[in-house]
Amino acid sequence: MNKIVKYVLIGVLVLGALWAAAFFIKSNSKSAISYEVKTPITTSIEKKTVATGKVIPEDEVEIKPQISGIIDEIFLNEGVKVAAGDLIAKIKVVPNEQSLNQAKGRVRNAEIALNNVKIEYDRNKTLFDKGVISSQDYNTQKLRYDQAVLELENARSDYQIIRVGSAGGSSLANTNIRATVSGTVLEIPVKKGDQVIQSNNFNEGTTIATIADLSVMIFEGKVDEGEVGKLKLGMPLEINLGAINDKKFDAKLRFIAPKGVEEAGAVQFKIEGDVTVEDDFLIRAGYSANASLVLERKEDVMAIPEALLQFDKTTDKPFVEIAMGPIEEQKFERRDVEIGISDGVNVEILSGINEEDRVKIWNKTEPIKIGKEEDEETK
Incomplete structure (x- = not known):
């Protein structure tokens, strides 16, 4: 009797062990992560680049004096609008004592010489008349x-x-400093009592004021050498100003520098674009700005999210995995693909898959949920 019980217990243990092994094998045969899939879409893709820079007036005119002296009075403030001919400042002439004394001596010598010649002239005139x-x-x-x-x-x-x-x-012609163009006074770098130097062939002179027309603005920025070859004159620009939120200004590329400048190890090329200024907005000179340039655009192309791409470690060629059969089976097949342009979110697929294929979504992660119990455990 004891032997029968013993054999029964051994049989039960063997069956339990077999069942546990089968369960373990079945559990481990399932994928640890259940991947989802996504089909390609038809969309438009733009490849853009961003140039950083600033918005400045197209022309800035510096007003300089035609005579040296001291600022006697300033009649305008920075920021006011002026018309050509408006009085900006007045200069008081402070003559050099040595030059003044030499000029005075020259006048006296000329008077003496004239008196002497006049005597001779009067005498010869009388003789000529006779x-x-x-x-x-x-x-x-x-x-x-x-x-x-x-x-x-x-x-x-x-x-x-x-x-x-x-x-x-009268010193009005030279001592009164007037605006030579119409516009806005951007800067008056001098103040009453400052000494100024006239503009001549050897010295550019002291700037009394800077005037510019703020209705005619340009964007001035720089682009990397890897993208400058794709730019063309007349390309549209989209200008974003740091000082004006939620507003974009249209511009047109008008200049690309023929020579680059090395900055921080990279060669940068200067670009300029004409900015369309609307009357409702006041754009001040020197606003920092970013210009978006569309380097390439394709309409109605087949694309997938760029995150679905994988790259072969050996060849560095892109590939995706396509679901084979029902999604529950989690069976995928590798497909090499040829890609086109990308906007950083979606990438164009030139070949390798079609619109019906179901592309594997990689790196699926579950959101981390923090409840009250976890908070208490953390504490």
């Missing part, structure tokens, strides 16, 4: 007299210019 001397002698003396008169006038003019800044006795 017929004592020839007309040639008289004309020679008259020429000397006229030259002495002209020399005195020039000396007096030079003296007036040095003393008050103008030869006519």
